[in-house]
Amino acid sequence: xxxxxxxxxxxxxxxxxxxxxxxxxxxxxxxxxxxxxxxxxxxxxxxxxxxxxxxxxxxxxxxxxxxxxxxxxxxxxxxxxxxxxxxxxxxxxxxxxxxxxxxxxxxxxxxxxxxxxxxxxxxxxxxxxxxxxxxxxxxxxxxxxxxxxxxxxxxxxxxxxxxxxxxxxxxxxxxxxxxxxxxxxxxxxxxxxxxxxxxxxxxxxxxxxxxxxxxxxxxxxxxxxxxxxxxxxxxxxxxxxxxxxxxxxxxxxxxxxxxxxxxxxxxxxxxxxxxxxxxxxxxxxxxxxxxxxxxxxxxxxxxxxxxxxxxxxxxxxxxxxxxxxxxxxxxxxxxxxxxxxxxxxxxxxxxxxxxxxxxxxxxxxxxxxxxx
Ligand SMILES: *Cc1c(COP(=O)(O)O)cnc(C)c1O
Numbered sequence: 001x002x003x004x005x006x007x008x009x010x011x012x013x014x015x016x017x018x019x020x021x022x023x024x025x026x027x028x029x030x031x032x033x034x035x036x037x038x039x040x041x042x043x044x045x046x047x048x049x050x051x052x053x054x055x056x057x058x059x060x061x062x063x064x065x066x067x068x069x070x071x072x073x074x075x076x077x078x079x080x081x082x083x084x085x086x087x088x089x090x091x092x093x094x095x096x097x098x099x100x101x102x103x104x105x106x107x108x109x110x111x112x113x114x115x116x117x118x119x120x121x122x123x124x125x126x127x128x129x130x131x132x133x134x135x136x137x138x139x140x141x142x143x144x145x146x147x148x149x150x151x152x153x154x155x156x157x158x159x160x161x162x163x164x165x166x167x168x169x170x171x172x173x174x175x176x177x178x179x180x181x182x183x184x185x186x187x188x189x190x191x192x193x194x195x196x197x198x199x200x201x202x203x204x205x206x207x208x209x210x211x212x213x214x215x216x217x218x219x220x221x222x223x224x225x226x227x228x229x230x231x232x233x234x235x236x237x238x239x240x241x242x243x244x245x246x247x248x249x250x251x252x253x254x255x256x257x258x259x260x261x262x263x264x265x266x267x268x269x270x271x272x273x274x275x276x277x278x279x280x281x282x283x284x285x286x287x288x289x290x291x292x293x294x295x296x297x298x299x300x301x302x303x304x305x306x307x308x309x310x311x312x313x314x315x316x317x318x319x320x321x322x323x324x325x326x327x328x329x330x331x332x333x334x335x336x337x338x339x340x341x342x343x344x345x346x347x348x349x350x351x352x353x354x355x356x357x358x359x360x361x362x363x364x365x366x367x368x369x370x371x372x
Contacts, residue, residue, distance in 0.1 A: 025052060031045070064177050072206065078192070086115060089114055091117065095142055097147070104343075125157070139158075139166055141170045142173075149282070154168075154291055168188055173191070173327075176197040178252065190209070195327070198247060254357065258295070264364045268371055269304075278296075307337065317366050
């Protein structure tokens with residue numbers, strides 16, 4: 001089935017009590033035990049499992065074509081739980097261009113705990129092979145990446161991981177399962193910040209890990225989810241599930257608009273470079289064509305001049321909102337380096353754009369005026 005159908009079927013709810021078409025929210029933290037000591041509905045305590053989280057996890061599993069999912073209170077909590085399932089002394093490889101929170105989490109939380117890591121440019125497969133050690137357990141892929149929209153060959157990296165006895169995990173947040181399904185390309189685990197496209201309305205934080213198959217790592221992470229307790233509330237699960245119903249329509253329209261915006265920016269004299277994998281001259285264009293069904297709705301530009309010129313452009317937009325984050329229905333623009341702070345690797349003249357559901361003509365007009 002196509003993502004359009006999966007998104008609807010996997011979120012549809014049939015309620016035997018009231019015939020409600022939209023799912024109820026089960027706020028109960030605890031569930032009744034039968035006289036014989038069993039739990040006939042399968043629920044015991046809401047941190048372990050609850051109906052709204054189960055429904056969300058089932059939907060995400062279906063969307064990514066996996067075996068099972070674990071939902072978390074944020075994308076960062078999902079990432080943290082995956083790394084906590086490893087052992088002190090293990091080694092992981094992450095990309096140079098990655099969501100800022102991933103290296104920050106490794107450096108500040110996991111490194112003191114005993115995990116070691118390397119950062120490599122994953123568009124160069126030789127660098128990835130060279131970074132593999134005997135104790136490497138995970139290669140973490142992010143494609144398209146934040147904020148430079150680097151494209152990494154998922155299948156090739158998964159092969160390198162498996163040859164070295166490691167697993168391949170893909171942060172699929174920017175593509176969404178509508179455009180890219182890493183488990184079908186050889187990855188073992190997919191991570192999402194459901195905060196972004198899956199929730200889709202900038203009103204809920206969440207994360208997920210989707211596993212391709214059962215096994216000791218899956219069992220360990222499942223245990224960490226309930227013991228660690230970084231779980232989303234029933235209402236948050238309900239909001240993400242509600243977002244998924246319109247996921248495909250949003251992502252397809254946003255992608256169409258992003259392509260038009262990228263085309264406009266690519267020929268603008270005030271723009272030094274546009275990072276968008278849909279442009280034929282993007283270094284990852286061919287790989288993106290191979291592994292994605294669309295090029296996504298995120299792009300970044302480097303403004304001619306420097307940080308000051310970039311800030312000036314961001315100051316002049318009227319339809320775009322100046323804010324961090326992405327994947328919502330409203331278009332956002334942000335000066336990424338100043339959000340990331342001191343250790344940022346982001347070029348100072350870079351602006352990151354998250355394309356929403358406004359009309360392409362109006363977004364282009366807004367950028368044209370701001371770039372003047
Ligand atoms: C936002 C984001 C995260 C982190 O998600 P939070 O919900 O903010 O914790 C991780 N990876 C990518 C690519 C993101 O965009």
